[in-house]
Amino acid sequence: MAMVLQLTTFLQQWLYSRPDVKAxxxxxxxxxxxxxxxxxxxxxxxxxxxxxxxxxxxxxxxxxxxxxxxxxxxxxxxxxxxxxxxxxxxxxxxxxxxxxxxxxxxxxxxxxxxxxxxxxxxxxxxxxxxxxxxxxxxxxxxxxxxxxxxxxHWQFHPAAHVVKSLIASGKFGDIKRTFARMTTPKGTIPGSDIRWQWSLGGGALMDETYALHATRYFVGGDNETLLGSGIKPTVVSATSKPWSKDKRVDSASWADLRFDLEGGKTVDSKIYVDMNAPNLALVIPRAWEFPSIEIECERATIYFFNHMMPHLYHYISIYDKVTKHTTYQKHYNYGPKWKNVGDPHWSTYRYQLEAFVDKVRGREPKHWITPEDSIAQMETIDAIYLRNGLGVRPVTGELDGASAE
The missing domain is CATH 3.40.50.720 (NAD(P)-binding Rossmann-like Domain)
Incomplete structure (x- = not known):
């Protein structure tokens, strides 16, 4: 019955993410x-x-x-x-x-x-x-x-802000480690897809970059913290599974990261992305593996299921290490940043557009992806590619003369 209810909730949120309410x-x-x-x-x-x-x-x-x-x-x-x-x-x-x-x-x-x-x-x-x-x-x-x-878009959704606020509250102590993953079932992305083309910025780390972005955001990548949105980790180790048709393109990538925070504190993070995840028992596609992140703090472990598309379906579980109890939350609107702005049918993209229009019209957006964030994200991807030996993705078009250092 619980599974039926979850599937019903998933369908309901998917329907409400469609343009049912026209302006x-x-x-x-x-x-x-x-x-x-x-x-x-x-x-x-x-x-x-x-x-x-x-x-x-x-x-x-x-x-x-x-x-x-x-x-x-x-x-x-x-x-x-x-x-x-x-x-x-x-x-x-x-x-x-x-x-x-x-x-x-x-x-x-x-x-x-x-x-x-x-x-x-x-x-x-x-x-x-x-x-x-x-x-x-x-x-x-x-x-x-x-x-x-x-x-x-995912970072504009109220659910992401709720998880961020749970961490920032200090109630559960400092973050000790994180693990983020994003996988696509084997055979879902055809070989002709541009996501496999090295010259066009292809590869799992590029396409499924949400895992790294969520890690950086929840560890401290927010303009509202002293760490700032430009937080970058040290790449401790990185490995990849090259695509069979072009060894420069990662079909899957793994990375161990270390964030050096204030006061000598550190956070150990792992990410795993895979554009061709192997089937379970060779035959069953891993369709249930939604993009998710686990955040272990001193006194609790927070798990954010489907952080990439929380408007479709998500849950936030909090395992209290002291009481040994697990509680669950879902947030489809409002939240600590949007307050009374938004509706349950709003998708992550709709919240994003709300912020973009506000910014263009000179109003202060409720949330924003800063230049420092985007630069740090790309520089961290560069560092992982350099560490796993695949090399930085090339610049195309009229910027071909540039090269990454």
Whole structure:
């Protein structure tokens, strides 16, 4: 019965994450958004559905390198304008901000071009190909006086803030260790997928970067702490399972990290990511392995199940080492940051768009992914790749002359 109830709850939250509640009327100063990326790369749940329910945002254009592909997306999602090149969209004066949905290796190039065209940028994760390119993007944003933010949508959700507040309260003592994982069942990602292409920033550590991001955030990567959002660990050890068709691409990666905190305190962290996780007993796909993180403190162990998509279904378990009891929590709205803003049907992406629109319109967002955070994330990924011997992902496009140190 418990499993039936859980599955029912999962389905209910999935349904409510869809655009069931449409914004009846757009605000006069709604942010006009353009999407850079063809129909094959557009994730409707990430930007189109959230914009449909946000009175302060509307999608006015989509661009692909193939006009017929752009027209297909425009027709499917009721977008007024379709362009056959990214440059045409960037030249449209009606477009104020862009959502960039292109392969990882092209993120930096098109973020910079968008900023130079006078657009604000909401950029899919991972932010860029490497840390050096991340710094270059933020330098350009500052020069152009525009906003660019990494779309780590999960961190905008109230459930993430609740876990953060539980740790920050000090009730359970200092963090001692963490373990974060994210896996994709074997055979789910076809060999032709761009996520396997080294030149386009492919690999498990890049695609399933949520495990590292959650680790950094909960250990201390928050602008509201003295550690700041730019916290970076030392890579103690790192190994990988290279993809059979290109040994430069990690099919799976493991890393042992050490965070050196104030007062001589340390936190030992492990991450495991796998884009081709082996089946149980060779035949059963591990579909139950949702992205999750375990945080062991001195007096309790906190487990956040499905931290990547908590709006679909999640739970936060707290095992009290003193009482030996485990309690459970779920949080689909409100929380310590959003207060009375939000609804149970809001997805992580909808909360993210709320913050992005606030920032573009000069209002203080309830939560934000800082430049320091995105740079530290990419530099840590670089360090893991250097340690496991696969090397830093290359810069593509017009930035080919740059190299990561």
């Amino acid at each position: 009846l009327k757009k605000e006069d100063d709604a942010v006009n958004l353009g999407i850079i990326g063809g129909s094959a790369t557009i994730n409707a749940a990430a930007i189109i559905h959230p914009a449909e329910t946000h009175p302060g945002a509307k999608i006015v254009a989509v661009a692909s390198r193939d006009i017929s592909d752009a027209q297909k997306a425009a027709k499917q999602f009721h977008i007024p304008k379709a362009y056959g090149s990214y440059e045409e969209l960037l030249a449209d004066p009606e477009v104020e901000a862009v959502y960039i949905s292109v392969p990882n290796g092209l993120h930096g190039e098109w973020a910079i071009k968008s900023l130079q065209a006078g657009k604000h940028v909401l950029l899919e994760k991972p932010f860029t190909s490497n840390g050096l390119e991340a710094r270059r993007v933020f330098e350009e944003a500052e020069r152009c006086g525009k906003i660019v933010v990494e779309a780590f």
